[in-house]
Amino acid sequence: MKRIGCLFFSFLLLSGCSTANSHLKSVKSDAADKITVGKVQREIRIGMSSAQVIEVLGSPNIVSTDENRLEVWVYDKIATDVSYSNSNGGVWLILGTVGGNSGATSTSQRTLTIVIKFDADKKVRDFAYHSSSF
Numbered sequence: 001m002k003r004i005g006c007l008f009f010s011f012l013l014l015s016g017c018s019t020a021n022s023h024l025k026s027v028k029s030d031a032a033d034k035i036t037v038g039k040v041q042r043e044i045r046i047g048m049s050s051a052q053v054i055e056v057l058g059s060p061n062i063v064s065t066d067e068n069r070l071e072v073w074v075y076d077k078i079a080t081d082v083s084y085s086n087s088n089g090g091v092w093l094i095l096g097t098v099g100g101n102s103g104a105t106s107t108s109q110r111t112l113t114i115v116i117k118f119d120a121d122k123k124v125r126d127f128a129y130h131s132s133s134f
Contacts, residue, residue, distance in 0.1 A: 035077055037131050040114055048124045053116060066117065070125075075114040082107050109134055 035057055043056045053073070060073035086103040110133040119125040 035075060035112060035114070037112065037129055040127070040129050044116070044124065044127055046124050046126070050118060050122045053124065057114070060116075070120065071118040071122070073116045073118070075112070075116075077112045079110045080107065081110070 039056070044053065050071075050073075057075055061076045062074035064072050064074070066072050083106045084103060110131070112129065112131045114129045115127065116124055117126040
């Protein structure tokens with residue numbers, strides 16, 4: 001009987017434990033699909049075709065023309081990062097717990113704007129980008 005009580009107590013104690021690392025492993029990462037400044041710097045080149053740009057960055061958010069009626073693509077991305085930390089404290093008793101919870105939330109946003117200008121042959125003639133976080 002004493003052994004069953006110890007096993008039950010151990011199960012209760014361990015069932016409440018969870019780590020941030022195990023949670024992160026359960027969340028699917030889509031890093032390969034993200035548009036970043038580094039990706040633009042590494043992969044976008046003057047002279048690329050519009051099809052090659054789409055392969056690298058995907059479809060643009062905005063397609064317009066400049067003062068010379070040449071095509072301009074704009075990629076405008078906004079990301080919101082929310083972090084939450086939780087702290088549990090307490091003492092396990094035979095019939096329950098005594099303790100408390102406390103936590104804090106932090107929110108930040110990042111923006112990335114990419115402008116790609118094409119020439120008359122639909123090749124990249126110029127590109128620029130701007131990134132900010134707040």
